[in-house]
Every structure is written in C-alpha cells, then in structure tokens.
Amino acid sequence: MHSxxxxxxxxxxxxxxxxxxxxxEFGDDTVFVAPEKILDVCKFLYSAEGLEFNVLQVITGCDYxxxxxxxxxxASFINNLELILKVKLPKASxxxxxxxxxxxxxxxxxxxxxxECYDMVGVIFKNHPDLRRLLCPxxxxxxxxxxxxxxxxxYAGMEVYPAHKINTADIYFGEKLKSSAADPKKFSYSxxxxxxxxEGAQPTTETTTEGE
Amino acid sequence: xxxTPTNHTQYREEKLTFGKWLWNIWKGMSTALKGMGITFKxxxxxxPVTIEYPEVREELPANSRHRLYNDxxxxxxxxxxxxxxxxxxxxxxxxxxxxxxxxxxxxGGQAIKLDLHQYTIDTALCCYCGxxxxxxxxxxxxxxxxxxxxxxxxxxxxxxxxxPELKQWRDRIVK
Amino acid sequence: xxxxxxxxxxxGDGADLEKIKSDLLTLNMGPxxxxxxxxxxxxxxxxxxxxATARPHLGxxxxxxxxxxxxxxxxxxxxxxxxxxxxxxMNMEHGYCLxxxxxxxxxxxxxxEYIRVMVAELQRVASHLMFFGVYAIDLGAFSPFLYxxxxxxxxxxxxxxxxxARLLYNYIWIGGVWNDMTDDHLRRIGALVDDIxxxxxxxxxLVGENHIFVGRTSNVGIMDKDYCYQYxxxxxxxxxxxxxxxxxxxxxxxxxxxxxFDVPVGEGTKGTLGDAWDRYWVRVRxxxxxIKIIRQCLEGIEEGPIMGKxxxxxxxxxxxxxxxxxxxxxxxxxxxxxxGGKTPYRLKxxxxxxxxxxxxxxxxxxxxxxxxxxxIGSIDIVLGEVxx
Numbered sequence: 001m002h003s004x005x006x007x008x009x010x011x012x013x014x015x016x017x018x019x020x021x022x023x024x025e026f027g028d029d030t031v032f033v034a035p036e037k038i039l040d041v042c043k044f045l046y047s048a049e050g051l052e053f054n055v056l057q058v059i060t061g062c063d064y065x066x067x068x069x070x071x072x073x074x075a076s077f078i079n080n081l082e083l084i085l086k087v088k089l090p091k092a093s094x095x096x097x098x099x100x101x102x103x104x105x106x107x108x109x110x111x112x113x114x115x116e117c118y119d120m121v122g123v124i125f126k127n128h129p130d131l132r133r134l135l136c137p138x139x140x141x142x143x144x145x146x147x148x149x150x151x152x153x154x155y156a157g158m159e160v161y162p163a164h165k166i167n168t169a170d171i172y173f174g175e176k177l178k179s180s181a182a183d184p185k186k187f188s189y190s191x192x193x194x195x196x197x198x199e200g201a202q203p204t205t206e207t208t209t210e211g212e
Numbered sequence: 213x214x215x216t217p218t219n220h221t222q223y224r225e226e227k228l229t230f231g232k233w234l235w236n237i238w239k240g241m242s243t244a245l246k247g248m249g250i251t252f253k254x255x256x257x258x259x260p261v262t263i264e265y266p267e268v269r270e271e272l273p274a275n276s277r278h279r280l281y282n283d284x285x286x287x288x289x290x291x292x293x294x295x296x297x298x299x300x301x302x303x304x305x306x307x308x309x310x311x312x313x314x315x316x317x318x319x320g321g322q323a324i325k326l327d328l329h330q331y332t333i334d335t336a337l338c339c340y341c342g343x344x345x346x347x348x349x350x351x352x353x354x355x356x357x358x359x360x361x362x363x364x365x366x367x368x369x370x371x372x373x374x375x376p377e378l379k380q381w382r383d384r385i386v387k
Numbered sequence: 388x389x390x391x392x393x394x395x396x397x398x399g400d401g402a403d404l405e406k407i408k409s410d411l412l413t414l415n416m417g418p419x420x421x422x423x424x425x426x427x428x429x430x431x432x433x434x435x436x437x438x439a440t441a442r443p444h445l446g447x448x449x450x451x452x453x454x455x456x457x458x459x460x461x462x463x464x465x466x467x468x469x470x471x472x473x474x475x476x477m478n479m480e481h482g483y484c485l486x487x488x489x490x491x492x493x494x495x496x497x498x499x500e501y502i503r504v505m506v507a508e509l510q511r512v513a514s515h516l517m518f519f520g521v522y523a524i525d526l527g528a529f530s531p532f533l534y535x536x537x538x539x540x541x542x543x544x545x546x547x548x549x550x551x552a553r554l555l556y557n558y559i560w561i562g563g564v565w566n567d568m569t570d571d572h573l574r575r576i577g578a579l580v581d582d583i584x585x586x587x588x589x590x591x592x593l594v595g596e597n598h599i600f601v602g603r604t605s606n607v608g609i610m611d612k613d614y615c616y617q618y619x620x621x622x623x624x625x626x627x628x629x630x631x632x633x634x635x636x637x638x639x640x641x642x643x644x645x646x647x648f649d650v651p652v653g654e655g656t657k658g659t660l661g662d663a664w665d666r667y668w669v670r671v672r673x674x675x676x677x678i679k680i681i682r683q684c685l686e687g688i689e690e691g692p693i694m695g696k697x698x699x700x701x702x703x704x705x706x707x708x709x710x711x712x713x714x715x716x717x718x719x720x721x722x723x724x725x726x727g728g729k730t731p732y733r734l735k736x737x738x739x740x741x742x743x744x745x746x747x748x749x750x751x752x753x754x755x756x757x758x759x760x761x762x763i764g765s766i767d768i769v770l771g772e773v774x775x
Binding site: 023024025026027028030054055056057058060062063071073075077080082084107108109111112116120134135136137144145 | 445446449451453454489490491492616617618619625630632637638704705706707708709711718720722724732733735737741742744745749774775
C-alpha cells in the first residue's frame with residue numbers, strides 16, 4: 001500500500017524523492033520525502049483521488065545527532081487510511097534551527113501543531129501565521145525536547161534548582177557512609193547523582209529528619 | 213426550536229373568572245404542599261450519601277495505595293524498589309555483612325546478606341503508583357490504608373524507616 | 388461558524404449600531420476561571436458582550452511528560468500517562484499499553500482483554516457523567532453535578548478496589564492487567580450499569596430537555612463537518628457534526644470488533660447540526676452504548692490468566708509505531724519511536740483536547756461571552772491532556 005502511494009507522490013510532485021521505509025517485524029511503515037517539496041506533497045495528498053488525507057493528526061519532531069526528523073501523521077476519515085510522512089532536516093550545529101515550509105494553508109490544524117513543534121524541538125516553519133512558543137513561556141531559552149537540552153540557569157530572576165532546596169542529606173548518605181568506613185567495598189547505595197544537579201549541591205552534615 | 217430567542221416569554225391573555233381564581237388558590241396550596249412533602253421526605257426518609265468526615269471514616273479497600281511502610285526487619289536491601297520507582301524517591305544504603313556474623317533471616321525464611329543503614333522515602337515525591345511494592349521479593353514494603361499525613365514542612369515528609377518512631381506510628385494507626 | 392447577524396439579533400434592527408459601538412476591551416478569561424475546566428487562559432477582546440477575537444494561552448499545566456518518558460522504562464511511563472487525562476486514566480493506559488504491545492510479540496490473555504475493555508468503558512461512563520455534571524454547572528445548574536458525582540463515585544469505588552487508587556490507577560499493564568476481577572466485582576458492575584442506565588433517563592429529562600438548557604446550548608458553537616476535518620476534531624465533536632466515525636468500529640483495536648453497539652451521531656434535533664446541544668446529546672447516548680458493551684463483557688468474560696508472558700527487562704525492537712484509540716474526549720494517538728533500548732527514544736502524544744482547543748478561536752468570533760463559556764464546556768477539554 002505504501003509503495004503504491006510513494007509512486008503516486010513521485011509521479012505527481014517532481015523532486016519529491018519519496019522513499020518508502022518498511023518497518024521491521026513490528027511497527028508501522030513510513031514515507032520519507034524531500035523537505036523542500038513538503039507543501040506540494042501535502043497539497044497532493046489532501047486532494048488526490050483514492051487517498052484524500054483530510055485530517056492532520058500530528059506534526060512532531062524527533063532530534064538525532066545530525067538531523068531533526070519531522071513527522072506528519074495524516075489520516076483519511078473518508079478512505080480510513082493512515083500515513084506517517086517524514087522529512088529529514090539536517091542540523092548544522094548544536095543549536096541550529098532548521099527551516100521548513102508551513103502546511104497551515106492545507107490543514108488549519110497545523111497551526112497549533114507547528115507551534116508546539118517549534119516550541120519543543122526548534123524547527124522554524126516558514127510562512128506560519130503566528131509562530132510563537134505555545135507550551136513554554138515566550139522568553140524561554142532552548143528547545144526542551146532536544147537530546148542535548150540543558151535547563152537554563154536562571155529564569156525571570158529566579159535560580160533554577162537552587163542548591164539549598166535539594167535534598168542532599170539523604171542523597172549523599174550512602175557516599176558519606178562509604179567514605180567514612182574502614183572497608184568501603186562493602187558499602188552500596190541506590191542513589192546516583194543526576195547530571196542536572198548544580199555544583200553547589202554538596203553533602204550536608206545534618207542527618208535525615210524523621211517523619212511524624 | 214427556532215433560532216431566534218424571542219418567543220420564550222409569551223403570555224396568553226386570559227380573563228380571570230371566580231372559578232379560575234379559586235382554582236389558582238387551590239393549585240398554589242396543593243403544589244406548595246407537594247413540594248414540602250418532597251422536602252420532608254428527603255429530610256427524614258432518604259439515607260444520606262455523604263459521611264460526616266472527621267467523626268465517621270470511610271472503610272477503605274484493603275489494597276488501597278496510600279502511605280508506604282517498610283518493615284526494615286524483613287528488608288534484604290535488594291534495591292529493586294529503588295530501581296522500579298519512576299520518581300526516584302527511595303534512598304537505600306547498605307553494608308555487606310561479615311561472613312562470620314550470626315546469620316539473619318526474614319520472616320519468610322530468606323537470608324539477609326546486607327545490613328541496612330538507611331531506608332528513606334521522600335513521601336512528598338512519591339506518586340503512589342505501586343510499582344515498588346509489586347517488585348518487593350519479601351513483601352516488606354507495603355502501602356498502608358493511612359491517608360492522613362499532612363505536615364507543615366517538606367522535611368517532615370521524609371520518612372526514615374530505621375527510626376523507632378515510625379514503628380510506633382505503624383502500630384498505632386495501621387492494625 | 389460565526390453568526391454575523393448577532394448584533395442585530397440582540398440589539399434590534401432599529402438601533403444605530405455605529406453610535407453604541409464601543410472600543411474593544413481585552414479580557415482575560417482564566418487561568419483561574421471556573422468555566423475553563425482547570426487552567427486554560429483565553430485572552431478575549433470583546434465588543435461590549437460580543438467576542439471579537441479569542442486567543443487561548445496554553446502551558447499552565449505543562450509537566451514535560453514527553454521529556455520525562457524519554458528517561459523512563461516502558462513500565463514506568465504508565466503512571467505518567469495516567470496524569471494526562473486524569474478523568475479518563477484507564478483509557479490513557481489502555482492506549483499506551485496497546486502502543487507498546489504493537490511492537491512486542493506478546494499475546495494478551497482473553498480474560499485480560501475483557502477486563503481492559505470493561506474498565507475502559509466504565510471509565511468512559513464516569514468521564515461522561517463528569518461532563519454531564521460540569522457542563523450543567525457551567526450553564527448555572529448545580530444539582531445535576533451532585534447527581535452525576537454520586538454515580539461516578541460508585542464507579543471509582545470499584546476501580547479503587549481493583550487497583551487501589553481512585554483516579555490514577557496504574558492498573559492496565561503491558562501484557563495484561565494488574566489485579567483480577569472477582570465474581571463479586573462482576574455482579575456489582577452489572578447492578579451498577581443497570582442503575583446508571585435507569586438514572587440517566589431521569590437526568591436527561593432533568594437537564595437535556597430543560598427549556599433554559601436548550602436555550603443556552605442550541606445553535607451555539609456550531610462546528611460542522613468540514614470545520615472538524617480542517618482542525619482534526621474527533622470524538623464527540625466530530626460525531627456531533629453528524630459524522631459516523633468511531634475508531635472502535637472503523638479501526639477496531641483490542642477486542643472491540645466482537646461487540647455489538649451503535650455509534651450515536653448528532654442530528655440537529657434542537658437547532659443546527661453540530662451545535663453544543665448535539666455534542667451533549669451524543670455523549671449522553673454514548674453512556675448507553677458503553678453500558679451495552681459492558682453487559683456483553685459480563686456475559687462473555689472467560690476464566691484464565693490475566694498477564695501475558697512479558698520479559699522482566701523490556702526492550703522494544705527498533706522502529707516506530709503510531710496507535711490511535713478512542714477515548715471519551717476524542718482520539719488519542721501515541722507516536723512511539725524506539726531505538727532498541729529500554730526507554731522510548733521519543734514518545735509523542737496526540738491529544739484530542741489539544742486539537743479541540745485550537746478550534747476555539749474561530750468558533751468564538753461573534754459569539755456572546757456567555758455562549759463562549761457554553762462552547763468551551765461542550766468540547767469537554769481536560770487541561771492535563773492539553774498541556775501534557
């Protein structure tokens with residue numbers, strides 16, 4: 001079914017370079033197209049005979065080392081079909097924001113979906129009517145759903161993860177025990193220090209407080 | 213219904229006769245009595261669906277998931293609960309027992325090979341999902357049906373199960 | 388959508404509109420507004436009582452659920468998906484577990500499938516009862532809320548005995564369900580659905596046919612078929628527009644194809660097709676359809692195990708999957724990308740409430756403010772699912 005659609009797309013839109021990626025043993029098939037032609041492909045899929053993908057379900061991005069893959073999940077409520085359409089956007093550097101044409105003119109649902117994708121993964125949609133952050137505040141920094149995302153140190157004058165608010169007494173109890181014992185090999189503890197903890201979070205000397 | 217909202221309040225013009233006047237009085241009184249009857253039925257006749265909370269407490273089902281309790285005597289420090297916890301709120305530290313130390317056993321008969329030094333749960337972080345209790349091999353970590361444990365500071369929400377106070381709490385509240 | 392003649396309709400033909408027109412007033416509805424069902428903030432510009440523009444501001448309940456799930460094992464994600472739509476947590480879990488199981492070679496025992504369908508349908512009844520009560524409160528009637536909660540409480544009580552929690556269950560697990568249902572539970576569910584079916588007739592007569600209720604909801608917030616398709620509206624919004632579309636019928640998942648039930652669609656009984664009353668009426672009839680399914684489950688439930696054979700350390704093969712399920716508020720989709728590890732590489736949730744929120748600005752234009760409240764209530768959004 002997918003390979004048939006791919007040949008239809010390639011015949012209708014020149015330069016779309018549609019490519020069918022079959023799923024493994026489990027999972028769903030996907031179709032990759034060239035990012036420059038995404039608007040034409042979407043317009044074609046919206047109105048093509050026998051396909052008529054009239055509902056846009058999701059626009060979402062997934063971050064990889066060198067690229068961002070944007071998925072357009074389309075559904076046809078007329079012919080009861082489903083298609084995962086993907087484009088590969090190469091990422092020049094770590095914080096680069098790749099650009100792609102907006103599909104708001106085809107489906108109005110793309111408006112909010114593209115805003116969320118911009119907010120979370122940092123893909124800029126050209127010709128979008130109102131490209132602002134949606135879930136995060138307008139002055140937020142960085143793209144939260146990228147794999148190398150670091151939370152900003154300070155937001156609106158407030159320190160993020162202030163050292164004095166972190167429960168250090170319990171977390172470092174095991175380390176303290178290990179360092180003070182005669183045979184450190186015998187000791188084990190369940191807690192590892194997460195990467196996002198600030199430098200200032202040092203083991204405190206006070207013991208844990210009891211409940212009640 | 214039409215689209216316009218105009219015809220909701222249209223009154224018919226009627227001439228008031230003596231018979232109608234009497235009928236109106238009778239109708240007014242009888243409907244008032246009928247309404248009062250329903251009211252009194254609910255005052256005296258119908259069982260209330262609510263309970264008077266601080267005096268009357270609802271009996272919770274036995275497997276309700278509320279405050280966690282760890283019976284540290286039976287804990288073998290296997291770290292499975294800490295691994296299963298999605299919010300990382302369980303802190304355990306343990307020391308391997310000497311080989312010549314007297315052997316310890318849990319109530320279920322499993323050998324305890326590690327001495328528990330710390331077993332703390334940050335209840336303020338706990339999401340009561342129940343994943344930690346299902347993986348526990350000795351079933352020492354359980355959810356109790358105690359749901360009243362509000363406290364004034366966040367520090368008070370950290371329960372160190374090694375302390376005797378918590379044992380007393382368990383004996384007092386959970387039968 | 389917008390009725391352009393509203394001004395003349397409410398002010399009268401004779402009035403000089405230019406003279407009484409005032410400047411636009413910016414008004415913040417929410418985030419702590421009782422009619423916005425949580426923390427939705429809508430910035431509306433009003434021309435006296437008429438909404439000129441409406442801009443929803445989301446994110447007040449954003450908890451980075453998608454980012455969290457990238458660092459959690461597949462089983463540990465279930466408590467997080469519970470917290471998206473906290474009024475229909477069973478359906479959220481069901482969808483997520485089906486997504487993961489689609490990537491796994493695992494056979495779900497028949498008994499577990501029956502229990503899953505049963506709790507999902509009970510949850511749908513509970514969720515629609517909640518809609519019924521809260522919508523009545525939005526429109527100014529208080530007592531239907533108490534009636535609805537009284538019945539919903541009985542469903543939650545059964546869930547509490549099954550799973551141990553009232554709202555956030557963590558009950559449906561990958562491969563099956565957590566606890567087994569006893570015969571006592573089955574008997575009580577049977578009695579409960581009989582009770583609710585009987586009571587719903589009374590409740591609908593009390594609210595749905597009420598003159599004020601009909602006046603407040605008919606011809607309000609009309610979302611027709613094309614509008615729903617353009618914005619991707621699903622669930623009761625799409626069915627209220629007269630489209631016979633239910634995933635349980637069209638793309639059956641779990642064991643829904645074995646059951647016999649109807650899909651209620653809006654007919655424009657009290658006004659225009661696709662208005663707020665139609666959406667209300669679709670949901671009320673859906674309660675009866677869910678009860679039909681529950682009855683068939685009670686008859687057909689089989690003895691047997693409740694957990695399939697799933698490895699203790701769960702690893703999904705490389706690939707991606709998209710799974711849609713029909714939730715009380717519309718279609719819920721999970722887009723899961725796996726790189727062969729113990730955690731999802733990317734988990735995207737397609738939430739129907741998010742889609743329905745994006746439908747608000749266009750439908751709000753030209754509405755009265757009070758009608759806008761009726762529109763927000765009728766699409767039945769839960770902000771936990773909008774912001775995730």
